Amino acid sequence: MRSTLSGFGEGLLITGRERNDVVLLHADMVDAEVIAPFSLEFPERTINCGVSEQDMVITAAGLSLGGKIPVAVSYSAFLTARSFDQIRTCLAIPGLQAVLVGTHSGLSAGEEGATQQMNQDVALMRSLPGMSVLVPSDYPSSSFMAGIACGHPGPVYLRLGRDEIPDIGILDESEMRIGGGRALAEGDGVTICACGIMVHEAMKAAAILSQQGINAEVIDCFSLKPLPSQMILASLRRTGCCVVAEEHNIIGGLGEAVAALSASENPVPVRCVAVSDRYGQSGTPSELQEYYGLTFREIVGESAQVWSMRRR
Amino acid sequence: MKASVRRELESVALEVRKDVVRMTGLSRSGHLRSCLSVVDIIVYLYWKVLRIRPEEPHWPERDRLVFSKNHACPALYAVLARRGFFEREELWNYRRLGAMLQGRPEHFRTPGVDAPGGSGGMGIGLANGLLMSARMDRLDRRVFCVMGDGELQMGAVWESAMQAASLGSGALTTFVDMNGIQTGGSVESIKRIEPVRKKFEAFGWRVMEVDGHDFRQLEKAVAWSLSGPGDSPSAVLAKTVPGKGITIAEKGLLGSPACPLDRDRMEQALRELESSSGVKGGEA
Numbered sequence: 001m002r003s004t005l006s007g008f009g010e011g012l013l014i015t016g017r018e019r020n021d022v023v024l025l026h027a028d029m030v031d032a033e034v035i036a037p038f039s040l041e042f043p044e045r046t047i048n049c050g051v052s053e054q055d056m057v058i059t060a061a062g063l064s065l066g067g068k069i070p071v072a073v074s075y076s077a078f079l080t081a082r083s084f085d086q087i088r089t090c091l092a093i094p095g096l097q098a099v100l101v102g103t104h105s106g107l108s109a110g111e112e113g114a115t116q117q118m119n120q121d122v123a124l125m126r127s128l129p130g131m132s133v134l135v136p137s138d139y140p141s142s143s144f145m146a147g148i149a150c151g152h153p154g155p156v157y158l159r160l161g162r163d164e165i166p167d168i169g170i171l172d173e174s175e176m177r178i179g180g181g182r183a184l185a186e187g188d189g190v191t192i193c194a195c196g197i198m199v200h201e202a203m204k205a206a207a208i209l210s211q212q213g214i215n216a217e218v219i220d221c222f223s224l225k226p227l228p229s230q231m232i233l234a235s236l237r238r239t240g241c242c243v244v245a246e247e248h249n250i251i252g253g254l255g256e257a258v259a260a261l262s263a264s265e266n267p268v269p270v271r272c273v274a275v276s277d278r279y280g281q282s283g284t285p286s287e288l289q290e291y292y293g294l295t296f297r298e299i300v301g302e303s304a305q306v307w308s309m310r311r312r
Numbered sequence: 313m314k315a316s317v318r319r320e321l322e323s324v325a326l327e328v329r330k331d332v333v334r335m336t337g338l339s340r341s342g343h344l345r346s347c348l349s350v351v352d353i354i355v356y357l358y359w360k361v362l363r364i365r366p367e368e369p370h371w372p373e374r375d376r377l378v379f380s381k382n383h384a385c386p387a388l389y390a391v392l393a394r395r396g397f398f399e400r401e402e403l404w405n406y407r408r409l410g411a412m413l414q415g416r417p418e419h420f421r422t423p424g425v426d427a428p429g430g431s432g433g434m435g436i437g438l439a440n441g442l443l444m445s446a447r448m449d450r451l452d453r454r455v456f457c458v459m460g461d462g463e464l465q466m467g468a469v470w471e472s473a474m475q476a477a478s479l480g481s482g483a484l485t486t487f488v489d490m491n492g493i494q495t496g497g498s499v500e501s502i503k504r505i506e507p508v509r510k511k512f513e514a515f516g517w518r519v520m521e522v523d524g525h526d527f528r529q530l531e532k533a534v535a536w537s538l539s540g541p542g543d544s545p546s547a548v549l550a551k552t553v554p555g556k557g558i559t560i561a562e563k564g565l566l567g568s569p570a571c572p573l574d575r576d577r578m579e580q581a582l583r584e585l586e587s588s589s590g591v592k593g594g595e596a
Contacts, residue, residue: 023448047444050478055471058434062441065419065427067372068448070441085431086468090438094420094428 001164004196005103006033007139008160011146012071013037016045022150023063027053027074034073034103034160057083057100061090064098069150075109076102076159077118084124091155092128099149100125100157106196106247107280107288108161117280117288123252125157126225132156132178133225135246135254137199138168141222144176152178161247163197163285168220181228183235187215190303190310191235191242193258195221198245198273198294205245205299214307224254232258233265240312242270243302247294250274269309271302313528317360321527324394325355326589329557330582331390331403337578339407341415344573345554345561347387349491349524350458353550354379354388356530357456357487358395366396369423373451376442378427380435380459381489382416388425389413397424433466435459436473436486443481454538457486462494464505470515476545477516484545485537486517489524491554493564512547524550557585 009032016022016038024046029035039046049056053074060070072079079102080087091098102121109116125133132152136142142160149156156178168184175182184199185206194202199220206216217235221228236242242262244255255272262270275292289295328351336342354377358364362375379388386406393400398412405411412421416430427438435457446453463469476484488508496502505511509519520536522529530550537546555561558581566573573581 023444045448049475050471052468052471052475054468055437055440055475058437058468058472059441059444059475061428061434062378062438062443063445064441065376065438066442066445066449066453068445086434086437089431090428090434093430094418096428 001166002139003162003164004136004139004142004160005162007136007142008101008146008158009034009037011143013041014143015147015150016042019069019150021067021069023047023068023070025049025056025060025070025072027051027056027078029073029103032103034101053078053083054086057086058090060098061096064096069097069099071099071101071150073101073103075116075118076105076121077116080118080121080124080157088128092131095130095154097153098155100155101160102157103160103162105159105161107292108163108285110285110288111282113282114279119249119275119280120252121159122224122248122254126252126257130154131225132223133159134178134222135159135195135224136222137196137220138165140167140170141176144170145222148177159196161197165197165200168199179223179226179228181223181231182220183217183231184220185216185218187217188238189214190216190307191232191239192216192218192245192299192303193221193232193242193254194218194245195224195254196247198247201294201296202245202299204296205303208296208300209303212304214303216303221254224257227257227261229261232261236262236266236268240268240310241306242268243273243299243306244270245273245299248274250276268311269306271306273298273302313531318527321355321359323589324359325352326585328355328387328390328394330585331393331400332386333558333573333578333581333585335386335390335403335406337573337575338404340572341407342386342572343383344566345493346381346384346460346491348556348558348561349552349554350381350384350489351387351556352525352527353487353489353530354391354458356527358391360531361534362456366424369397373453375454375456376426376439378435378439378442378455378457379417379425380429380432380457380463382429382432384460385417388417392422392424395424398422432460432463433469436469436476437471439484440472440475440479443479443483447481454483457484459486459488461488461490461492461499461505461508464488464508465503473512473515473517480543482540482542482544482546485534485548486545487548487550489552490549491552493554508549516544518544518546519549520546521549521551524552525556557588559584
């Protein structure tokens with residue numbers, strides 16, 4: 001059981017050893033496992049910008065203009081919301097190469113409460129033309145995506161959580177790309193698209209659904225933008241129905257992306273298991289997951305409903 | 313500064329001002345008063361200070377100028393065209409669909425523009441990043457930032473000012489065009505920025521105040537900033553006149569600072585600029 005935060009930390013260290021143009025900026029996060037591996041080995045390429053996310057993003061843009069690959073890390077709540085203007089103006093519109101890493105995303109900030117939990121970051125980042133959005137679902141894929149993100153010529157937003165989750169592992173490196181996805185279970189009963197921690201809930205749901213005679217196809221949609229559209233559409237053609245599961249507000253996330261794809265290319269019933277347009281509150285991440293209905297149980301329930309309405 | 317050099321710079325600045333009047337007049341938009349206040353500062357930098365190659369605009373070792381005062385980009389565009397980064401004909405398409413010269417500078421569209429912008433208050437931070445990358449690559453790049461005084465109302469400016477002092481690089485010089493105006497009126501009447509000198513000093517900057525229309529003082533300011541102790545960024549507070557060179561613009565008789573010139577006023581402004589140099593007849 002490991003977090004995507006620490007996976008990225010390992011991947012960034014590996015990438016930093018391979019590429020001496022990678023520069024780490026962070027908003028005073030020295031204790032976080034995402035920072036320590038790289039910063040200890042490459043202190044000359046690490047900049048603690050203090051608790052000034054807006055300045056951190058602009059500085060990252062300046063570094064990118066100077067030929068570096070900046071990796072800017074902060075709490076997803078402050079990185080994406082506080083610095084949205086800087087991200088849009090200095091990185092997204094000019095299409096500069098940069099990696100933005102939002103930590104403690106979703107409900108994983110737990111006891112810190114509603115302001116530190118972030119369920120709007122994907123909506124904000126998806127809305128920016130040219131911004132790629134990645135949400136890894138385990139330690140190995142998060143580690144791998146550090147290299148992918150640093151090699152991408154434009155801006156990338158990477159969303160990390162601090163929940164300890166099981167490893168899935170890298171099954172096929174060629175799938176692990178921006179715009180990619182990976183089928184973790186194959187079936188023709190219902191398509192379950194998930195990202196981040198909800199991939200694991202989807203796998204649990206698939207096991208229960210199979211006992212009920214519904215074979216779920218589980219797709220890890222770690223690339224929310226661009227979406228693995230062909231993979232999703234091929235699955236929808238087989239199953240004729242879909243459930244999307246994400247640790248994000250129901251507005252602006254993976255659910256809307258998949259629903260829009262289905263609506264325009266192959267209309268089938270789509271249901272979303274997500275935070276139902278509410279803010280969080282203090283509690284352990286697992287308590288909050290239960291409270292806001294982000295578990296395999298909701299996925300099973302929605303799957304049974306869309307399956308009964310499937311269109312093939 | 314030799315008198316001949318000063319006359320050359322004044323002549324260039326005059327031609328730039330005329331192009332700015334034509335651009336803002338033809339496009340019926342642009343912040344004329346703010347453009348005219350900053351002209352002499354950027355003319356001096358582009359002609360006498362910056363190590364650049366207009367024929368090779370992306371030369372990696374060039375000095376950089378981050379133009380944070382984005383709304384005054386007609387002045388920057390006119391300077392870049394006259395300095396040879398692109399054809400002067402491009403100026404007349406400013407703000408038109410598909411034009412190279414957008415309403416706010418876009419570095420990937422326009423040769424010579426060194427940094428993105430459009431939303432204010434980001435110049436010092438971009439300059440910091442450019443300096444950090446130069447330090448990592450052991451380049452002796454100098455970075456200049458040109459910003460407006462109204463921008464000092466933006467909080468992120470001070471985050472970046474704090475970072476610049478922490479960075480400890482004397483290779484950063486920020487010119488603040490102290491023209492005293494913003495869209496809604498005088499800066500001090502809207503949200504007080506003074507005492508600007510004390511603010512920058514408190515943030516760990518060296519500060520010099522100059523007349524932003526006097527090339528001899530601009531020369532002294534650049535020499536002062538580049539010969540400093542090496543670990544402090546410098547701020548040059550350049551007192552300027554909004555609408556410099558055109559009487560109705562200087563007196564603020566155009567309505568709001570963003571108010572464009574109509575055809576008659578444009579002709580009148582060009583005549584006034586031409587008569588000020590003793591040269592008759594326009595170029596465009």
